[in-house]
Amino acid sequence: MSDKRALLLNSALELFYQKGTGTVGINEIIAHSGVAKKTLYHHFGSKEDLILAALSLRDQRYLQWLNEKLADAQSNADLIKQLFNALNDWFNDRATELGQFRGCFFINTAGESATLDPQIMNRCASHKVAVRRLITNSLPQPNDRLADALCLLKEGATTSAFVQGDKQAALRCIDIALALDTQAPFSL
Amino acid sequence: MSDKRALLLNSALELFYQKGTGTVGINEIIAHSGVAKKTLYHHFGSKEDLILAALSLRDQRYLQWLNEKLADAQSNADLIKQLFNALNDWFNDRATELGQFRGCFFINTAGESATLDPQIMNRCASHKVAVRRLITNSLPQPNDRLADALCLLKEGATTSAFVQGDKQAALRCIDIALALDTQAPFSL
DNA sequence: ACTATAGTAGACAAACCTGTCTACCCATGT
DNA sequence: ACATGGGTAGACAGGTTTGTCTACTATAGT
Numbered sequence A, B: 001m002s003d004k005r006a007l008l009l010n011s012a013l014e015l016f017y018q019k020g021t022g023t024v025g026i027n028e029i030i031a032h033s034g035v036a037k038k039t040l041y042h043h044f045g046s047k048e049d050l051i052l053a054a055l056s057l058r059d060q061r062y063l064q065w066l067n068e069k070l071a072d073a074q075s076n077a078d079l080i081k082q083l084f085n086a087l088n089d090w091f092n093d094r095a096t097e098l099g100q101f102r103g104c105f106f107i108n109t110a111g112e113s114a115t116l117d118p119q120i121m122n123r124c125a126s127h128k129v130a131v132r133r134l135i136t137n138s139l140p141q142p143n144d145r146l147a148d149a150l151c152l153l154k155e156g157a158t159t160s161a162f163v164q165g166d167k168q169a170a171l172r173c174i175d176i177a178l179a180l181d182t183q184a185p186f187s188l
Numbered sequence C: 001a002c003t004a005t006a007g008t009a010g011a012c013a014a015a016c017c018t019g020t021c022t023a024c025c026c027a028t029g030t
Numbered sequence D: 001a002c003a004t005g006g007g008t009a010g011a012c013a014g015g016t017t018t019g020t021c022t023a024c025t026a027t028a029g030t
Helices: A003-019 A026-033 A037-043 A047-070 A076-091 A105-112 A118-138 A144-163 A169-182 B003-019 B026-033 B037-043 B047-070 B076-091 B105-112 B118-138 B144-163 B169-182
Strands: none
Touching: A003 A026, A003 A037, A003 A047, A003 A105, A026 A037, A047 A076, A047 A105, A047 A118, A076 A144, A076 A169, A105 A118, A105 A144, A105 B105, A105 B144, A118 A144, A118 B144, A144 A169, A144 B105, A144 B118, A144 B144, A144 B169, A169 B144, A169 B169, B003 B026, B003 B037, B003 B047, B003 B105, B026 B037, B047 B076, B047 B105, B047 B118, B076 B144, B076 B169, B105 B118, B105 B144, B118 B144, B144 B169
């Protein structure tokens, strides 16, 4: 609502994603957004609240971005190419909506949050569920097992691109996924 | 060397893996291992040194565990089953050597370390390279593209098992990987 | 016998964290 | 005319963090 709130949330997401939620403090966020500390605590009850809001914002942006990339696929092979070409753009910093690539915000945040924080884990898990649903529903010829394989490859490519700096991972997924698609739907 | 050093390192790895390197402090580690703070700083120059040592220990243990699981595969199909059954055991806490499952220590640690810490990033990356090499060399019929697909699926399954609690991910990888294998080596 | 090494317990410095609070400003609606 | 609510700047409390340091003990090598 208020535009200070939006300012704070944007700064928080950017900093949390680039440096990790544990590393970034409240003071850094208010300095980055040029807003008073009291204003932050007026809009968000605690740092954890702010993290949850940042996760939601990222979830929303990521889904919107991916949804656009997957629109109007004519065949499953099309969708495979669109999906992994989009990821390839992301890994190589050609998806400005998503910021400079630093792996998956949800995986990073889940790893950081002591497993004790169920709210954060929960939001990370439901993001993954939402992405899976989007991919599943975007296949012109429904095929749950292919959708499953695409999700697993997508996670693998994202972490490989980040941890090993393997920025070509998404491109190699195209061949793998096409092989699974061309093949008869594989145990039906 | 000294057995206090080993004690400290074991405690550090356990706590870092279960709660994240940022969350766990020096004081918690010495309390857990029952060792004086000065002793810790006698063996390790800083917390970062300790993190690096914990990463190395984990790397060594993980490779040894996986190496045992992949030994004596008679065919690529065999290896696929051995790999993902081993991962399945890990995800479902039947691999005691690896401790209670909480995702991949290297992915979690890389996400936490501000990208600014190149030593930590480096050690995480080289662990992944070592695992890839092990998998590649364990295939009875060498096939780099299959090895690549196995690595991507393995990463995807590990993060799905952790973030979404999808503990069956490894089992589903078996069918996917076998489909890739049965198929003619897919663009040779 | 002496000296270096590994060890204990814990106080301490210096920094940094979250969250609260005071004191003040400036719109806007009634 | 005035109260209310969003806003600023920054001090402050209370806690936690890493790393150092003192003072003391025990063991092992030369």
